[in-house]
Amino acid sequence: MYLTVDSRGAYIHVKDNMFEIIIRSGVTEQKRLFAPSKITTLSIGQGAALSGAAAELALKYNIDIIFLDSFEHPVGRVWFPGLGSTTKIRKAQLLASVNLEGLRIAAQWLKAKTEGRLDFIVRLKKHRPEKRRLIDESVSILKDGIEKFGNFDPKLHDDPQGVLRGMEGSQGRIYFSLLGQLIPSDFKFEGRSMRPAKDHFNAFLNYSYGVLYGKIEKALIIAGIDPYLGFLHRDDYNMLSMVYDFVEPFRVYCEEAVFKLFSQKKAALKHADKILDGFQLNKEGKMLLLEELTKVFTENKQKYRNRSQAVDNIIRLEAHATAMRLLKLEFNPSDFEYIFTSDMTESI
Numbered sequence: 001m002y003l004t005v006d007s008r009g010a011y012i013h014v015k016d017n018m019f020e021i022i023i024r025s026g027v028t029e030q031k032r033l034f035a036p037s038k039i040t041t042l043s044i045g046q047g048a049a050l051s052g053a054a055a056e057l058a059l060k061y062n063i064d065i066i067f068l069d070s071f072e073h074p075v076g077r078v079w080f081p082g083l084g085s086t087t088k089i090r091k092a093q094l095l096a097s098v099n100l101e102g103l104r105i106a107a108q109w110l111k112a113k114t115e116g117r118l119d120f121i122v123r124l125k126k127h128r129p130e131k132r133r134l135i136d137e138s139v140s141i142l143k144d145g146i147e148k149f150g151n152f153d154p155k156l157h158d159d160p161q162g163v164l165r166g167m168e169g170s171q172g173r174i175y176f177s178l179l180g181q182l183i184p185s186d187f188k189f190e191g192r193s194m195r196p197a198k199d200h201f202n203a204f205l206n207y208s209y210g211v212l213y214g215k216i217e218k219a220l221i222i223a224g225i226d227p228y229l230g231f232l233h234r235d236d237y238n239m240l241s242m243v244y245d246f247v248e249p250f251r252v253y254c255e256e257a258v259f260k261l262f263s264q265k266k267a268a269l270k271h272a273d274k275i276l277d278g279f280q281l282n283k284e285g286k287m288l289l290l291e292e293l294t295k296v297f298t299e300n301k302q303k304y305r306n307r308s309q310a311v312d313n314i315i316r317l318e319a320h321a322t323a324m325r326l327l328k329l330e331f332n333p334s335d336f337e338y339i340f341t342s343d344m345t346e347s348i
Helices: 052-060 087-097 100-125 129-150 160-182 200-223 241-246 248-263 283-299 311-328 333-347
Strands: 002-005 011-015 018-025 028-034 041-044 064-068 074-078 272-275 278-281 301-304 307-310
Touching: 002 283, 011 052, 018 052, 041 200, 052 064, 052 074, 064 200, 074 200, 087 100, 087 311, 100 129, 100 160, 100 241, 100 248, 129 160, 160 248, 200 241, 200 248, 200 272, 200 278, 200 283, 200 311, 241 248, 241 311, 248 283, 248 311, 278 283, 283 307, 283 311, 301 311, 307 311
Parallel strands: 002 041, 041 064
Antiparallel strands: 011 018, 018 028, 064 074, 272 278, 301 307
């Protein structure tokens, strides 16, 4: 279970070896008990407080504690100190990040993301015959993107990172432009907007991505992979570059969940509040979305390597598979020379 506590004035402490959450509102007080064995992630919003004993109990049961900012993005976390692998993985990850092998891996993740999105919109076409022509145009472009990502050779480009980012951006604009035209007319949107969201759909999507980032970061850390050392996204202070790389194939699960809420008319104007220059989910909207995301990540099964798995398990398995892949890499010295020369040219 993924437990999020963001009510203002909420307090989490320990009672009878269980988490007790106390929420005070005026003269009223609500109390709920949660068994630690049932919780995998505990998210704490800005309005809530956590006791030291509760933090200790969470660590004892290997519960990931995530602290959220006002946009519900993770800004800090506490986890069990044992890692799932050795420093050899991070050494291999560092080597891959400064040579072309990392970009080859990133291209495969982008290919997988585009394949997932293609499958999603093809399924949407079955129930929208009036939009068939519009969807077919996007399908053709996404198929072309899959081929380009699959055949991507970083040695053929002066700026392979820039080329990959450009390809990904073009595919994303086509995809979100299509989704913006397929949802109910009251919520149509033109494309992606982040901080802040310019519309209700993006407010839901941004929050769902925030939930997914937390899952990805935890899976990478447990697998022994550094979440800050990426292959495609730029390295910057406090930038979770590997999280933003590795998350790509899994974004479609959030996109499908959010689209479902709008297409089934469960999402409403009341679920997001107007803020400066945009919209932000309110408590009711978050509860609605988290309920749907719980189904997507923990209850609904997906076929993975000839077995039915929850998406949460697939994320963890893929993180470990990536760690093993990094350990088996054989690096070509010419790839290092290419990257180092490129970096020095840009800095002159």
